[in-house]
Amino acid sequence: MVKQSPSLQAEEAVGNGRDRATRGPGRRLHGAIAHKLGTAILSGQYQPGDTLSGEVAFAEELEVSRSAYREAIQVLTAKGLVESRPKAGTRVLPRTRWNLLDPDVLAWAFAGEPDIQFVRDLFELRAIVEPAAARLAAQRRDKDDLKLMKDALAAMRRHTLATEAGRAADRDFHNAILNATRNDALLVLTASIGAAVNWTTQFKQRARALPRNPIPDHVRVYDAIVAGDPQAAAEAMGVLVDLALEDTASAMER
Amino acid sequence: MVKQSPSLQAEEAVGNGRDRATRGPGRRLHGAIAHKLGTAILSGQYQPGDTLSGEVAFAEELEVSRSAYREAIQVLTAKGLVESRPKAGTRVLPRTRWNLLDPDVLAWAFAGEPDIQFVRDLFELRAIVEPAAARLAAQRRDKDDLKLMKDALAAMRRHTLATEAGRAADRDFHNAILNATRNDALLVLTASIGAAVNWTTQFKQRARALPRNPIPDHVRVYDAIVAGDPQAAAEAMGVLVDLALEDTASAMER
DNA sequence: GAAACTGAATTACTCCGACATATTGCAAGG
DNA sequence: CCTTGCAATATGTCGGAGTAATTCAGTTTC
Numbered sequence: 001m002v003k004q005s006p007s008l009q010a011e012e013a014v015g016n017g018r019d020r021a022t023r024g025p026g027r028r029l030h031g032a033i034a035h036k037l038g039t040a041i042l043s044g045q046y047q048p049g050d051t052l053s054g055e056v057a058f059a060e061e062l063e064v065s066r067s068a069y070r071e072a073i074q075v076l077t078a079k080g081l082v083e084s085r086p087k088a089g090t091r092v093l094p095r096t097r098w099n100l101l102d103p104d105v106l107a108w109a110f111a112g113e114p115d116i117q118f119v120r121d122l123f124e125l126r127a128i129v130e131p132a133a134a135r136l137a138a139q140r141r142d143k144d145d146l147k148l149m150k151d152a153l154a155a156m157r158r159h160t161l162a163t164e165a166g167r168a169a170d171r172d173f174h175n176a177i178l179n180a181t182r183n184d185a186l187l188v189l190t191a192s193i194g195a196a197v198n199w200t201t202q203f204k205q206r207a208r209a210l211p212r213n214p215i216p217d218h219v220r221v222y223d224a225i226v227a228g229d230p231q232a233a234a235e236a237m238g239v240l241v242d243l244a245l246e247d248t249a250s251a252m253e254r
Numbered sequence: 255m256v257k258q259s260p261s262l263q264a265e266e267a268v269g270n271g272r273d274r275a276t277r278g279p280g281r282r283l284h285g286a287i288a289h290k291l292g293t294a295i296l297s298g299q300y301q302p303g304d305t306l307s308g309e310v311a312f313a314e315e316l317e318v319s320r321s322a323y324r325e326a327i328q329v330l331t332a333k334g335l336v337e338s339r340p341k342a343g344t345r346v347l348p349r350t351r352w353n354l355l356d357p358d359v360l361a362w363a364f365a366g367e368p369d370i371q372f373v374r375d376l377f378e379l380r381a382i383v384e385p386a387a388a389r390l391a392a393q394r395r396d397k398d399d400l401k402l403m404k405d406a407l408a409a410m411r412r413h414t415l416a417t418e419a420g421r422a423a424d425r426d427f428h429n430a431i432l433n434a435t436r437n438d439a440l441l442v443l444t445a446s447i448g449a450a451v452n453w454t455t456q457f458k459q460r461a462r463a464l465p466r467n468p469i470p471d472h473v474r475v476y477d478a479i480v481a482g483d484p485q486a487a488a489e490a491m492g493v494l495v496d497l498a499l500e501d502t503a504s505a506m507e508r
Numbered sequence: 509g510a511a512a513c514t515g516a517a518t519t520a521c522t523c524c525g526a527c528a529t530a531t532t533g534c535a536a537g538g
Numbered sequence: 539c540c541t542t543g544c545a546a547t548a549t550g551t552c553g554g555a556g557t558a559a560t561t562c563a564g565t566t567t568c
Binding site for chain 2: 067075079104187
C-alpha cells in the first residue's frame with residue numbers, strides 16, 4: 001500500500017475503502033476533502049456567492065459518502081468559508097467572513113500560489129505585532145525565557161536555516177519571545193502567521209542562496225531583550241521582519 | 255423499521271424532533287452541542303488532556319444521535335480545541351493549540367464568566383493593532399472611506415452607545431477605519447476581537463451609566479484621519495482603546 | 509528476577525448508505 | 539401583488555462494518 005495516483009479514487013472502491021483517505025494532506029477522509037475544497041476556495045477558484053455542488057451530487061462525483069462530505073463542509077463552515085442553507089445550497093461567503101488567521105486557512109492559502117497581496121497583508125500585520133511583542137518580552141522575560149531563546153539561537157547557529165532543524169530553531173526562538181510576553185492571544189496569532197509564512201521560507205531557500213547571514217540580526221533582538229530594553233528590542237525585531245519580507249518578496253516574484 | 259424519536263432528550267417531546275435544536279444558541283443541533291461543549295471547555299471545565307465522554311456514551315446521555323455529536327466534535331476540532339484518536343478518545347488540547355482568535359471561540363470565552371487575564375490579553379492586542387491600523391488608515395483612506403466614517407459618527411451621535419443601534423454605529427466606525435487600511439488580515443482580526451469585546455459593552459452599559467462621553471474621542475480619531483496625520487491618528491486611537499479597557503475592567507470587577 | 513519485546517484482544521473513532529424530516533426558492537394560480 | 543403548493547436540498551437519524559491505537563498478558567533476553 002503505497003502511492004496512489006493523486007487524481008481520483010474512482011475504480012477500486014471495493015475491498016479497502018479506507019486507503020484513499022490516506023492520500024490527502026488531511027489524515028482523515030473528511031480532512032482530505034476539506035483540504036481540497038479549502039485550497040480551491042482560497043485560490044479563488046470559487047467566487048464569493050458561488051454555489052458548490054449539492055451534497056448528493058458532490059458525494060457521488062468524488063465517490064465518497066455524504067457523511068464524509070458533510071463533515072468536511074462542517075469544517076469549512078466553522079472557519080467561515082461557506083454557509084449552507086436548505087434549498088439554497090452551500091455558498092462561498094465573502095472574503096471578509098473568512099477566518100484568515102486560522103492556521104488551516106492560512107495553510108490552504110499558501111498551498112497553491114499565494115496571493116501576493118495577501119502575503120503583503122500578513123507581513124504588514126507581522127510588522128505591527130512582532131516588534132510590539134519583542135517590546136513586551138523585554139519587559140516581562142525571566143531567566144527561563146532567556147534560556148530558551150539562547151538555546152534556540154545556538155541551535156540556529158549549529159544547523160543553518162537551510163535545514164529543517166534550523167528552521168525549527170528559528171520558530172523556537174520566536175516562540176520563546178512570544179511566550180515571554182505572557183499573552184496567549186499574541187502567541188497564537190503570531191504562531192499561526194509565522195508557521196504559514198515560514199513555510200514559504202522553504203521556497204526561498206531552494207530558490208537561491210540565503211542572501212544574508214540572519215544570525216547577527218537575531219542576536220541583536222536577543223541582546224536587547226536580555227538588557228531589558230523595550231525600544232531596542234522592538235527596533236531590532238522590526239529589522240528582522242523587514243528582512244523576511246524582502247526575502248519572501250524577491251523569492252515570490254521569480 | 256422506521257421512525258425514530260424513540261426517546262427525546264427532554265420530556266416536552268412534541269411531535270417535532272427539531273425544536274430541541276432551536277433552544278441552544280446554535281441554529282442547528284450540532285451547533286447547539288458545539289456551543290455547549292465549547293463554552294464548557296473555554297470556561298475551564300475541562301483541563302487540557304482531559305478525555306471527553308466517548309462518542310456512544312455522550313450521544314446516549316444527551317439523547318442525540320452519534321452523527322450530531324460527531325459533527326459538533328468536528329467543529330471543535332477545526333477550531334483546535336480537541337483532538338480525536340481511535341481508542342484514545344477525544345481529548346482537550348493544550349490552550350496554545352486553541353484558535354483563540356476564532357469568532358466562535360471568542361464568543362464561547364465570553365459566554366460564561368470571561369477570564370480576566372484573557373480579556374487583558376485581548377485588550378493588549380487591540381492596543382497594539384488598532385493604533386497601527388489608524389496610522390495606516392490615515393495614509394490610505396479615500397473619499398468613500400471618510401464618508402463611511404462620517405456617517406457612522408453621525409449615527410453614534412443620534413443614538414447613544416446605550417442602544418443597540420449606537421453600538422452598531424460604533425462598530426461601523428471602527429470597521430470603516432479597518433477597511434481604509436486595505437488590509438484584509440487586519441480587518442478580520444480586529445473585527446473578531448472587537449465583536450467579542452463589544453459584546454461585553456452591554457454588560458458595562460447596564461452596570462452603570464457610561465462614564466464619559468465617547469464622541470469627542472472618536473472625533474479626534476476621525477479628524478486625524480481626515481488630515482492624513484498618521485501619528486495623531488495612532489495616538490487618538492490609543493486613547494480610545496485605553497478608555498475601553500478602563501470601562502471594561504471596572505465593569506468586570508463588580 | 510527484572511526489563512524489554514511481541515502479539516492479540518479490546519475499544520473507540522471512522523466511514524458508510526439509507527431513510528425521515530424541515531426548510532425554502534420558485535412558480536403557478538388566485 | 540400576494541398566496542399557495544411543489545420540488546429541490548440540506549439536516550437529522552440510525553445501525554453496522556471497518557480500522558487503528560492502546561493495553562496487557564505472555565514470552566524472551568540480560
